[in-house]
Amino acid sequence: MAKTTLTTIEEIRKRLEKKYSGATELFPDFSTAKRIEVISTASPVINAVTGIGGIPRGRITEIFGSFSTGKTTIAIAVAAELQKKDPQSTVLFVDYEHAFDASYAHKLGVDLNPERFIFTQPETFEQGHDAIDEFVDAGVVDLVVIDSAAAMTPQNELEGDVDASQRLGHQAQLMAKFLTRITKKLHKGKSPALLILNQTRTKIDLRNPRATKEDAAGGNALKFYTSIRIELQQMHKDGDESRDAKSSVPDQVYKRTWVRLTGVKNKLAPPFIRGKIAIDFGTGINNLISLGEMAIAKLGIMSSGGGHFLYEGKTQETTVKGRSKETFLKLLETNEALRLEIEDQVMQKMEVSGTEFLGLRDIKESVNPSVIVIESSPEELDLESPIELNVISEGMPTKEMCNEYSNTVD
Numbered sequence: 420m421a422k423t424t425l426t427t428i429e430e431i432r433k434r435l436e437k438k439y440s441g442a443t444e445l446f447p448d449f450s451t452a453k454r455i456e457v458i459s460t461a462s463p464v465i466n467a468v469t470g471i472g473g474i475p476r477g478r479i480t481e482i483f484g485s486f487s488t489g490k491t492t493i494a495i496a497v498a499a500e501l502q503k504k505d506p507q508s509t510v511l512f513v514d515y516e517h518a519f520d521a522s523y524a525h526k527l528g529v530d531l532n533p534e535r536f537i538f539t540q541p542e543t544f545e546q547g548h549d550a551i552d553e554f555v556d557a558g559v560v561d562l563v564v565i566d567s568a569a570a571m572t573p574q575n576e577l578e579g580d581v582d583a584s585q586r587l588g589h590q591a592q593l594m595a596k597f598l599t600r601i602t603k604k605l606h607k608g609k610s611p612a613l614l615i616l617n618q619t620r621t622k623i624d625l626r627n628p629r630a631t632k633e634d635a636a637g638g639n640a641l642k643f644y645t646s647i648r649i650e651l652q653q654m655h656k657d658g659d660e661s662r663d664a665k666s667s668v669p670d671q672v673y674k675r676t677w678v679r680l681t682g683v684k685n686k687l688a689p690p691f692i693r694g695k696i697a698i699d700f701g702t703g704i705n706n707l708i709s710l711g712e713m714a715i716a717k718l719g720i721m722s723s724g725g726g727h728f729l730y731e732g733k734t735q736e737t738t739v740k741g742r743s744k745e746t747f748l749k750l751l752e753t754n755e756a757l758r759l760e761i762e763d764q765v766m767q768k769m770e771v772s773g774t775e776f777l778g779l780r781d782i783k784e785s786v787n788p789s790v791i792v793i794e795s796s797p798e799e800l801d802l803e804s805p806i807e808l809n810v811i812s813e814g815m816p817t818k819e820m821c822n823e824y825s826n827t828v829d
Contacts, residue, residue, distance in 0.1 A: 455687060458562060458612050460493065461500035463762050464696050464709050467769045468680045469647055470688020473497075474562075477610035478687075479602065479644050481568075483617035483635040484651030489678050489698045490616045491519075492527070494564045496704055497614060499528035501562055502535060508561040511537045511554050511611075513547045515570035527703045543574040544593050551601065558608025568594065569618035569636035591638025598644040615641065648684035653677075654695060675699050675708075692769055711748045714761050717768040720747070732760055 432446050439445060457473035459466060466472045474480050474497055482490050498510045510529075512519070517540050525531055531538075537554065541547035547565070554560045565571070573589050605613060619633040635641070642648065658673035679695045682688075697708040715721050720730045721744065728747045729740040737757045739750055751758045 456610070458497060458501050459504065461496045462493075462696055462704050462706055462709065463766060464694040464706075464713055464769075465493065465649075465680060465704075467766045468649060468682045468692050468694045470682065470685055470690075470692055474612045474614055475646060475687060476561075476612045477605045478646035479598070479605070479613045479615060480647045480649070481615045481617055481635070481641060481645045482649045482651065483619060484678075485619050485633070485653060487676065488651035488653050489676070489696075489704070490651060491566055492698055492703050494566060494614055494616055495524045495527050495529055498524075498536070498562060498564065502530045503528060505561065509535055509537065509559055511551065511560040511563045512539070513551060513563070513565045514538065514540045515547060515572075516566055519566070523701075526701070542572075543577055544571040544590065544597075545574050547571065548593075548597050552604070555601065555604050555608070555611060560611050561609055563611055563613045565613070565615045567616040567618055568641060569620070571637070588638070591640065594637050595640035598640055602644055615645070617641070642684070645684060646686040647682065650681045650683050652679045652681070654679050657697075673700070675705065694769055707748060707752055710758070710762055710765065711744070711751055713765045713769070714751075715744065715747075717765050718761070730757075730761070732757065737761075 435445055455471065455478070456476040457469075457471050458476065459473040460469075469475075469480075482493060484490060494512075498512065501508050501510065519538070519540070521531060530536060537560065539547070539550050541550060551563055551565075555563065571590065571594065573593055576589060601613065605611060617635045617637060620636050621631050622634050624630045654677040656673040656677070657675040676698050677695055678698060679693065682690050682692045684690055685692075694713060695709065697705040697712070699705045715728075718730070721728045727740070727742055728744070730738065732738040734756070736754070737760045739747075739754070739757060741747065741750070751761065
């Protein structure tokens with residue numbers, strides 16, 4: 420590049436930086452850029468689903484799902500893990516739903532000291548927005564939790580002074596404005612992570628009322644501004660049967676619920692990584708049970724009937740065999756070396772399976788611009804040469820082209 424051109428670029432940069440000196444750095448230096456920091460969720464399965472080991476700082480993460488899927492439990496676990504690893508950290512919890520259980524949060528390990536856990540229950544969208552703005556601008560928080568986006572009610576809607584035609588989509592508009600402002604502020608100060616919990620709503624197709632589907636509330640802006648979106652789906656519950664003295668019908672007493680997690684969007688790692696966790700009622704995420712079930716599913720260490728297990732570890736200490744799943748889970752609890760090794764193996768399997776689900780390949784441009792060469796691994800296709808896909812730039816394929824392709828295949 421000519422010297423005069425470089426000089427012109429440098430002059431423009433300096434002029435713009437001087438003009439907008441109070442704004443965010445306009446021309447960041449990639450050579451000194453820091454790696455994205457994450458906040459661990461305390462669950463190895465959730466960390467693997469995110470693809471980067473936790474909730475990213477300076478970014479927006481959305482966790483959404485139906486009722487009773489553990490959204491708030493996961494958020495509390497993230498807050499507790501952050502406070503545990505960083506004694507100087509501070510959490511801002513914005514409870515729009517007015518349903519926060521302080522005793523449950525304390526049981527899960529959250530330090531409720533007002534200096535470390537800032538708790539607010541705004542009545543309107545605007546009140547919570549102002550609180551988040553103030554604390555993020557001051558640079559005093561490391562994690563902001565919003566519970567939930569669906570409960571962020573605009574003030575005019577709460578007061579009922581706007582008719583239905585004007586109120587339509589008002590919450591989504593406010594959400595878009597809020598995300599536009601907060602996204603740029605998250606990169607300043609302590610670069611806090613913004614974790615937004617969200618509910619799902621049933622959408623009814625007016626043309627076909629029977630064809631319904633669920634979607635997250637809050638409009639489409641939230642989908643675009645998030646770096647990671649995790650969907651929660653309830654699978655099944657575990658419990659014990661008890662019989663009433665006056666009735667012969669057994670009552671099911673549920674103690675644990677299983678939740679499937681899917682990373683439906685990820686800007687920082689491959690998406691569509693899936694996992695499942697066990698949430699025990701009253702005590703939160705059961706990491707031991709969750710890891711054991713994922714190990715059985717991903718590593719194939721149990722026999723087809725489920726009566727025996729065998730894991731050939733890297734050392735003699737981590738090589739185990741025995742009978743019943745309960746024995747295997749007991750070994751995970753008592754053998755720390757085995758637990759750490761299996762955790763590492765499961766995380767690798769989850770990331771690989773997510774990549775395979777996408778069907779990723781090494782794609783490169785051919786010398787011929789009308790041909791794309793896709794190199795497949797030998798295990799998948801027994802071919803000596805790469806596959807060539809002819810790209811038709813304009814128009815529909817002619818009858819002669821179809822016949823020629825058909826003769827080639829035959």
